[in-house]
Amino acid sequence: MVAQNIAFGVLAAATSLAAIRVVTTRNVVHAALYLVVVLASVGALYILLTAEFVAAVQILVYVGAIVVLLLFGVMLTKATLGEDDQLDNDQRWLGAVIALFLLGTLSFVLVDAFGDDKLPSLEGVSRATLEAQRGSGAVGDAIFSTFLVPFEVVSVLLLAALVGAIVLARRD
Amino acid sequence: MENFEDIALSTAVFLPLVGALLLMVVPRENEGAQKLIALLTTLATMGVGIYLLAEFDYAASGDTMQFVVNRPWIDVISSRYIVGIDGISLPLLVLSMFICVLVVLYSWNHFPSPHNPKAFLALILLLETGMNGTFVAQDLILFFVFFEVVLLPMYFMIGVWGGENRQYASIKFFLYTLFGSALMILSFLALFFKGGAESFAIADLAQSSSAIAHGTQLLIFGGLFMGFAIKVPMFPFHTWLPDAHTQAPTQGSVILAAILLKLGTYGFIRIAIPILPEAAVSWAPWIGGLAVVGIIYGALGCLAQTDLKRLIAFSSVAHMGFVMLGIATLTDFGINAAVFGMVAHGLITGMLFFLAGSIKDRFHTLELSRLGGLLIKAPKMGWILGFCVMASLGLPGLAGFWGEFPAILSAYNPAAGVSEELFRFYMVVAAVGTVLAAGYLLWMFQRTAFGEPTEEFSHEPIPDMQWPEYAAWVPLLILILVLGVYPNLLFGITQEAVQHVVSAVGG
């Protein structure tokens, strides 16, 4: 229990700080690297939440694919690779105010709603049961039964995104 | 066709529409055919009107509609296609048909720039459908639809064939009236819901309206008032009128003055008062007050004008003030007078606008300061103008008198529950208004007809009356005189129905 809490503390700190660096750093490439930290920490948090499969996908898709894609984007758009003072616009303060106000509101309602609610402890539950109940198998079953429609739809969605992105991004 | 009675009203409404569609397929170059189609259509519609006049049961009690047709239309909102006429609608319906015939006749060689007779005549026919429909509709939603149908053709008529400032005038007309009808439709809906009526039929709503709380009734009446008062137009909602009239082509002005303005007053008599009699009693002093303000105000406005057409337009504000005063008394006298006033104003002011149009055709201006000596240049037209001026200022023996005098008379003794003192004061003000009316009309007549023609026209040949003008005007002039001498022609038709309306108020 304590270990989990310590892990959470470390990961949460890493996530928050890295996230803040993502939106404040003056170096585009650094931002991408901080993003990797965020995504990886979040993936680790998923494991804390017993969602190992999602954690794996997170690492694979996000860190493996999306960040790489973004880095390609950075390169292709010939962004300054070093420090760049032009990365922020002049409504920074407005953005900050909105973000802080939003954070305040969210924190308030979250605390109001859940207060000290604890996550149900899974200590006594066996690994196998957990796996059967909420493991990747269960998730897979659900996707191909209950969530069959969204799944099929997402396939079309990916195809469309692919086709469209090619048309838009290709040079002609 | 065995049972023409059943389809007579629908024919009267939709025949012009058919004519308009026919016009669409005639090639643009073939103007003769276009005119002929338009004329035949209006004549055929008028024929239906004559049939209605002949078959109408004048002795029937005022609470029954005649030639009723009741068919499903929009079930979802409990609105049905109900048409029917009584003694109040009949004269206005026939007037509308009649004026349309004359307008088409007059158009024969008077197409305003940019010409295009096809579109122009089609718009007139569309207008006729809307106007006829409004006068026969007995369902509020149907009424609303027809009430609005007239907007578009008139908008285009003013905007395309109008004078220099036509775009401003047309949009003003459009926006103003639309504002009124938006409030009006809200009130219709409120009537429906607050009273819990079974349908939008006027008869149903009249029965259910007593269930509405008095305060709410007042509010709903206020909405109806705004909707109709703008159309009338009553002071202070009148400012669209002078612009619209001044800029509209002659035919548009005639239709506007003769029929469109009547839609508002008709709405008061047909809808507002029978359905909400109690609220009408509470509102009457305000309506009456605005009416007499309108009478004086319209007259003062006329005195300030330098343009003949604008002057006539402002005179409408004053004349409709008399009509509204009559309605505000909520008595049988007053409402009879109002219906008479509506018809009379239609004939007389329509005629005045015809004249203004013909004068404009000849002199290319309506500036009073540049006119003069019409009696020398075109004596027949000049005397007809004089005749109309006299009719307009309410000379006994001509139609205008019967709209004015009984209205004044009725103001002496308004319906129960309405302040007598106040209305007697209104009566005096209205009587003063008759003098002002004489003032501005004679002044106008003096400036246009008397004296020598101004320098610029003194050597220019000005043709006198031409056949389309005779054809269009003589019937009007005769009617003005006949109705003036024997008002029973109209009172005889209206009184039963008016009695019924008044009975709702308890008078």
Added chain:
Amino acid sequence: MDVLSGPVAGVFRAPDVDYHAFAPELVLVAVLVAVLVVDLVLEGRGRRLVGGLAGIGLLAAMVPVLTLAVDGANRSMVGGAYVVDDFALVFKGLFLIAGYVTMLLSSDYLADDDYYEGEYYFLLLSSVLGMMVMASSRDLISIFVALELLSIPAYMLAGWRKRDLKGNEATLKYYLLGVFATGVMLYGMSLIFGITGETVLTEIGSKLQGPGASLPLVSLGIVFVIVGFAFKISAVPFHSWAPDTYEGAPTPITAFLSVASKAGGFVALMQLVFIGFLGRDDVWQPMFWVLAALTMTVGNLIALRQTNIVRMLAYSSVAQAGYMLLPFAVAGDLAKGPGAAMGPMTTYLLIYAAMNLGAFALVLAVARKTRSGEIASYGGLFEYAPGLTVLMSIFVFALAGIPPLGGWYGKLVVFKTLLDANTPWAIVLGVIAAVNSVIALYYYASVAREMWMRPVPDGDTTPVRVPAGLTAALSLCAVATVVIGVYPQVVARFGDLAVFSLLP
């Protein structure tokens, strides 16, 4: 038909699929794959073929919609997450027809300017597919995915004019704001899910009504979800993308966005609000009140100042969305229950589709000659294209709500709903709406004024050649607009049908 219930631990059982219920979507999927394949095989030689295929596909998908409608049974699948009922069918029909009209508008547009065609149709069909799915989706995940499917192809279609800077800008703005809105919506959905532990709307509905559900967190969740779709329907203040995107996007796509995509947003909102958040009118009613009032007013006021016809129509469609939101704002107070607000909204959407598509079709037709989107370029249209002028007048005045042209009935039923609610707030909203309809008239009429009353700006009065596809689209829309106006019963019926059968 008992379809699969929730996930069952252990043995996986392949779900029974009711193919009849899925038939419209399956047909579409087949067609869009076919389009892609044909385009690949023919390598751009069969442009017409591809377009024809797509159009036929849309019409073909209409067949199962009709058979389902005739069948009439409500088909509820996967635990209520996917439902085919009259509501869904009415909107599927609408999406298919709107898609078909867009197709008609597109064919000559694409051919004229040499854009990618096969991919265009493919994306368009994908988007329509997303909408079809949306109409039946009754759980959060399906709604989310359907929303993405209808949006993402639309993002890209908006930028189809690749070399055009405005086109780039259109797609960028649409995309970014769309993603922002999605983020907000997803956050909201996560909260809703967190409170109820459910994704199916009916379950959410019953849980949110229970005791202890009046948490601020619930309000926040509902607000965030609604914001996501308020973006989609371009309600003020989430409308800001719409004018810019509409202006920069290819005009057929603009028509599609303003009609089909907006309808998709409304469909989702109706499902969420009237099933999922049914008991929480304390939250959404005030929100919709403000949204509706703002949307109408701001849309109309800014539209007054537009000089570009497409931009003006964009603001006009913002304002129209405001009228459509009105029933939401009073739904909780209706005597017959909140569901009674759906009929008017559906009715309005159907009418709006006809007249707005018509207006954009006309813009396309005129732009073929004038090559301009400025309202001033419509000057004197009546002189050389009287037929188009009459049609455009029909469309703009229908949008303005002048009887006997379609739009009036939509406004009427919406007003009727307001008065039915019979609360002071409803009346105030009614008055705001009434005033707005007058303001709106001004800019609609100014288009008519330009066409009828102004001279031709460049003096060029050669007639406008209108290709067959466009003619078909125009006639379709015009006939629908007029017929609906004269005999509103035709759409009123659909409005009545489109009410969830499972409403309490």
Added chain:
Amino acid sequence: MLENAWIIPAITFVSFWIILFFGKRLPRGGSEIGVAALVLTFVLSCVAVFQWVDRPADTIIQPVGASHASADEGESPAGGHESPAAGMDEMEEGHSLGMRVVPAAAGGETDVEGEAEGHEVEPIRAAVDKSTTWFKLGSLEVKAGIHIDGLAVTMLFVVTLISLLVHIFATNYMQGDVRFTHFFAALSLFTTGMLVLVVSSTTLQMLFGWELMGLCSFMLIGHWWEKKENSNAAMKAFLTTRTGDIGLLVGISTLFFAAGRTFDIATINAAALGGGMSETALKVGAAALLVAVIGKSAQFPLHTWLPDAMAGPTPVSALIHAATMVVAGVYLVARLYGVFWQGFDISAGGANPIAIVGGVTVVIAALLAFVQNDIKKVLAYSTVSQLGYMVMALGVGAWTAAVFHLFTHAFFKALLFLGSGSVSHAVHSFDMRKEMGGLRKHMPTTFATFMIGSVALAGVFPFAGFWSKDEILLGAGKNGYEFFMYVGLVGAFMTAAYMTRCVYLTFFGEYRGHGHPHESPKAITVPLIVLAVFSVGAGWLNAPFLNYWFGEVTRNETGVMAGLSHHPFEIGAALVSTVVVLVALGLGYVLFFLDKLPTGVTQRNALARVGYRILDNKYYLDRLYTDWIVGSVKGAIAKAAYWINQRVLDGVVNAVGVGAKRLGRWVYDTIDQGLVDGAVNGAGTGAEGAGGALRTIQSGRVQQYGALLFGAATVFAFVLAILAV
């Protein structure tokens, strides 16, 4: 003929249309139609007169004063009139006064009560009433009909006769006029208007006739509308009288309701006299009608249109002044006398509004007549003054005298106007000072008849004016209105004086104009002679030696019910007035004939030279006259009066006109265009402005849109979350 008297106006009405449509094609421009129609109506009127005189005086009416206590026998006055047997659309004849009409045969004993009260109740001729339903207004059936009694018959006779003579006169006088035909058409219509007024049985019909005359006066005064002054005068006449018509409209409305929803004059009178009306309604009604009379009959202070109306052709002036238009007001009072009698409580004596209006008018107008140089204007002011007499007479309760004066005045005033027309026909001007003088030699017939007219107007025994004026003065004195008797005397004095001046300037002295004036042709002189005969003899009809025949014939129900008393001729009073008139004539003679007022005249004129010498010798007397009498009366008072008249009264009238225009302009500019329309346009501009302001939010920058999106979402969330707490 009595029952069918409606034919008389109908004939002239038809004649109007015939002349209007076919007149130009007829050989004599339609004048023959007009004259023929008038001959016919005149003959019919004469028949009516004979039939009326022949009608047995067999109806006994009880004076109200006698039966006041028993007046409330139950029925309302209206109910009494509308007998249930009344055929809906058929002509019906009936004695209209319902309950108070008691046939002599059956009611022999009813006059016992009356005699007990000291009133003589003599049988009178029953009025002929016929009516038909005109139209139905709601629940009310409005009748149109004729009410023929002595008053109406008298007027029929006067109107048709004068009109006939005017027509004949005009055939010559107007020859060669551009609008000869129009002129005759208008004359016909004008006559129609007056005849309608005369025969009508309801106030509504009277309004018709009344307004019809207004219209015709407009057309005729503005006959030569090419000149702006003429059309201005026409407008002024129409508008001023129409201002008075406010009163008529209000009065008719008031009486309509007060008498129980009826326009019927007999019923209204009966109701007024029988106490069937509220006192307030009566007072308001009477006051309102008085306003109408002031306008129409050119009473002070609305008299200023009448002199301007001289812009019309002279025959029209004759018609307007003698038999139509202006006397319509007097006729109205006489017709609705019950209302005035009760409303102003005339029987009480002292003073009342009608008498005051009449009295003031008598004096003011007479003063003004002094300073006119236009012969027609002298006559016009004289008419105003004489109308004042009549109104005053009605005000003091001398009903018969008023009607009688109306009767006699018609002849001599028509005579004078036609005479002036004859003169102007000769000299082509109306300016007495510049273009006339000494015409008695050139135009003997005109001179002779004009002289007769003048003395008749001045009230010299035994000419017509003497008798009627005498009756008025007598009535005023006897009915408790002594003050007005003196007013009348003053008026008589001045009348005689200004007429002397007028006659002198026109016919005496030397001719000052151009050309050679000569006597007018027969068509002009014959009417003059006919009128002269009447001017001499008409007054005898109510003289003691004919047993007050006129009074007996014209007596009607209203008069009897009101209990009007008739005062027999008194030689003393007659002497007083005669002396006054003679003094005035003498003074006038001295002033105008002997003084060399028009300088230069004295040098050429022998008579004037003699007078001059005499006056020269009596220098102080001369000074007295010139400085005091002339200086004060003519110079100061009359001038002041004239100044006031032109500047104040006429100024007010004109200022009202100008002011109304200015007000109109101001209202239009400021309120209509500025405020009302401004508000409308302002709303438009405001909307556009708001639209413009809102556009700035649409900055084009995607991240600002994003800020809006997130910001709005947050605000919504915050507010609604707070609400849920």
Added chain:
Amino acid sequence: MLLNQFLLLGAVLFCTGVYGVLARRNAVLVLMSIELILNAVNINLLAFGAMHGEAAAVASQVFALFVITVAAAEVGVGLAIVLLIYRNRTSVDLDQVDLMRG
């Protein structure tokens, strides 16, 4: 572990992302910020899934997977659009993309 630990972290991440998309001028950085937002959503979903028992846990994971998938598609499309713009403007500065306004 408290539920709110995760939720508040999610909230922080979400707000950081919001700040990022509003304040960053470079389009690619905006896309990165969007990922922060979507990750916040996923944290929420999985935390709630852990809260509500097994059915919800599965649903939450499925939901999160779909979000990740869609996020990938979105980033792909987003980058295509950014490239498109870059090609026409040689800049990915969002402040400059303001041809259309008002």
